[in-house]
Amino acid sequence: MAGRTMNAATIAPLVPDAEAPAIERPCYRVYEHAITLEGIKLRPGVWHHSQNLDKSTGEYLPFDEWLCGPxxxxxxxxxxxxxxxxxxxxxxxxxxxxxxxxxxxxxxxxxxxxxxxxxxxxxxxxxxxxxxxxxxxxxxxxxxxxxxxxxxxxxxxxxxxxxxxxxxxxxxxxxxQSDAANVDDFRRGGTLEGWQANIGALCEGNPLLLLSVCASLAGPLLYHVQRQGGGFHIVGDSSTGKSSAILAGASVWGHGEDFKRTWRATGNGLEGIASQRNDTLLALDEIGEADPREIGAVVYAMANGTGKARASRNGSARAAKRWRVMLFSSGELGLSALMAEGGKRSRAGQEIRLMDIPARRTYGAWDSLHGMGGGREFSDAIQRASVTHYGHAGPEFIRKLLEDGNQDQLPTLLATLCNLYPTTNGQESRAAERFALVALAGELAIGFGILPLPTGAVRNAMLELFEVWRAGRGQGPSEDRQILRAVADFIARHGDTRFSSADDPQGEARDRAGYWEDNPSGRLYLFNRPGLEDAAKGYDLGRVVLALDSVGAVAKKDTGKQQALKRLPDGTRQRLYFIDPAKLEPES
Structure with a gap:
């Protein structure tokens, strides 16, 4: 700037800090920007303006404390x-x-x-x-x-x-409103178009991938059709693509890896996660990491949507957590097999709430590789897409559902789809309704332009998977099959040690469960009451006999009784359950 004279007109004046309005101490004030108060410059944030006693003068002097940012x-x-x-x-x-x-x-x-x-x-x-x-x-x-x-x-x-x-x-x-401000797993990345191209389009020809994505979209429908939650458990060997299917479903609402959880959590921990996923998806990988002794109770809680009742510090009942979620799970073991490891027997209610679906397709969990080299490459592509394009499909589904304005018609549409499923009992009807709900969500997503698939693709895939589930489960109520299997296993294990011939009632039998006798059609086992209760532990005896009688396994009974009176060679008379083991294997 040599040769140039600077004067007041060429110098930009400094803008002084704003003056704070007068205050009445003590008080709190929040300043968004630096400010001057009573001649003192204060930084932005929350200030506590008070007074301190000056012991030397006896006067109260202003005292200003900065607590935090704005x-x-x-x-x-x-x-x-x-x-x-x-x-x-x-x-x-x-x-x-x-x-x-x-x-x-x-x-x-x-x-x-x-x-x-x-x-x-x-x-x-x-x-x-x-x-x-x-x-x-x-x-x-x-x-x-x-x-x-x-x-x-x-x-x-x-x-x-x-x-x-x-x-x-x-x-x-x-x-x-939440105890924490950073619980948002509903994050977004990439674009909806990217998700449609890299996950949505790959669903075509892959029923298990469709099941995962559409079960995730079905979560918001639970509220409108007034149904509890429940879900599906993909069962298969390691490295078949099960976890990739989980990630695809998770990507509907958030980052695939972050939105997914594992079963390695306490029941209380899963309650907290489920309440944060209300009306969406609870995706849980690797059921083998769960405690076999607790898994049954956890499945009931997750599907029924109610947490444990707990007491507050003063002893009164605290409000239990509640939620509605679609549950999607995977593991190398099915629910009943895992519970058996913990010495538990699965109940029909648990098996219906979390239905085992085998991952035995053409290429592991997949049927169509869409031009990729193999199942591994297809799974890797799904995994990459789930952490690149995510969090768009679910919210967009909600927007389109609200724009459509036909939420009141959803129960009717669900009932119409349910009529397509052949069922023979109440348990199958409940299962069919869940498959139908997934089909409804998928077909709506196709109509909304979210899933780039032809109309009817999801409906047909869910009908196929229902038949797969039905064939793997067997016919009849689940309790009947479990009871028949338990009694058959008991006879196989203890037929020679806890029974003796009815012609020799004094024969050796440790902890006697009854007797056996031969007839032209084969050997019958004559259970005493404690023996039959032991064979089917966990079931009411009347329910046990009902299951046995439903397949003709009760070979002999007196009028109005489920037992028959047997006279033994020593002159004693006992009422026994005459069970034909040949009838204990249910028809496939």
Whole structure:
């Protein structure tokens, strides 16, 4: 700038810091930008303005404390009934100058400050460590006039509003309220078009991949058809593509790997995850990592949508967690086989709530490789796509469902699809309804332009998988088959040690379960009551006899009885159950 004279007119004047309005101490103030108060420059954030006594003069002197970065208490949150779920809607600016919000439950104020501070620190709020406890005091001291409806779970809040941690879909005002602000697994990456090309299009000709993706889309329909959850368990050898199918379903709502969970969790932990997945998908990989002794109870809880009842600190009952989810699982063992490892017997209700589907297709879990070299390459492509393009299909399905405006017709559409499934008993009907629900979601997604497949593709695939499930399960109620198998196994194990000939009632028999006798059609086993109860542990004796009689295994009985009176050579008379083991194998 040589040869040039600088004067006042060519110098840009400095903009002074804003002056803070007068305050009445003590009070809290939040400053978004640097400000000058009573001649002192203050940094942005939450300040506590108070007074300290000067012991030497006896005067009260101003005292200003910086607590944290900008943190506003915007509104009071509460449920629609205005009788619970109260909280504070917090808005903060973090260390990277991003605006974030957190609907914080008021009940956290009843505990230690660490609970709240850990969340705020994880969100990136700058905090004065020495004064961190005063941040909770500041929050508790704020009473904003604005009110916001709090939603304590994801999913449908009303018939026209779907709540997600960081977005709402539909009409209505509410905000997701949670103990933590970073529980959002419903993240997005890539594009919907990328997902359609790399996962959606590959579903064609692959029933198990369709099952995974459409079961994920079926989660939001549970609310409208008023059904509980339940799901499918893909069973097959290692490295067949089961986990890839799980990732494909998870990618409908979020990052494939992050949205997926494993069975290696306690029942309480899975309750928390299920409540965060309400009205969507609970994807669980590797059932072999679950505790065989607990898995049955966990399946009931996940499908029924109700957590354990727990007591609060004062002994009163706390509100149990609730959810509706479609469950999609995988493992090398089926549910009944895993429970048997823990000495448990699976119940029909458990088997219907989580149905075993074999992963024995043409190429592991797949039927069509879409030009790829093999099943491994196809699985790898699905895995890559699930972490590249994700989190778009599910929310888009919700938007299209709301735009369509025919939610009231969904129960009728479901009933129509159910009529396509051949069933012979109530258990098969319940299973058919779940396959039909998946088919309904898939066909809607095709109509909405989300799944790039021809109309009818999902409906036909689900009918095929239902027949696969039905053939693997066998005919008749599940309890009957389990009872028949248990009695047959008991005879195979103990026929020579716990029974003796009815012609020699004094013959050796350890812990006698009854006798045997030969007749022209083969050997019959004459069970005493304790013996038959032992053979089918866990089932009511009347239910056991009903199952045996349904296949003609009760070879002889007196009028009005399920037993027959047997006179033994020593003159004693006993009522025994005459069981023909040849009838215990159910027809395939």
């Amino acid at each position: 943190l506003h208490v915007e509104a009071v949150t509460r449920n629609e009934g205005q009788d619970g779920d109260y909280g504070r809607l917090l808005r903060l600016r973090n260390a990277d100058h991003r605006e974030l919000i957190w609907a914080m439950p008021n009940e956290l104020l009843a505990g230690k400050p660490d609970t709240i501070l850990s969340v705020l620190l994880s969100m990136g709020l700058d905090v004065d460590y020495q004064r961190r406890a005063k941040i909770c005091q500041y929050i508790a001291a704020q009473y904003p006039k604005d009110r916001v409806i709090a939603a304590t779970s994801t999913g449908w809040h009303t018939q026209s509003l779907f709540i997600m941690p960081r977005q709402n879909i539909g009409k209505g005002k509410a905000i997701f």
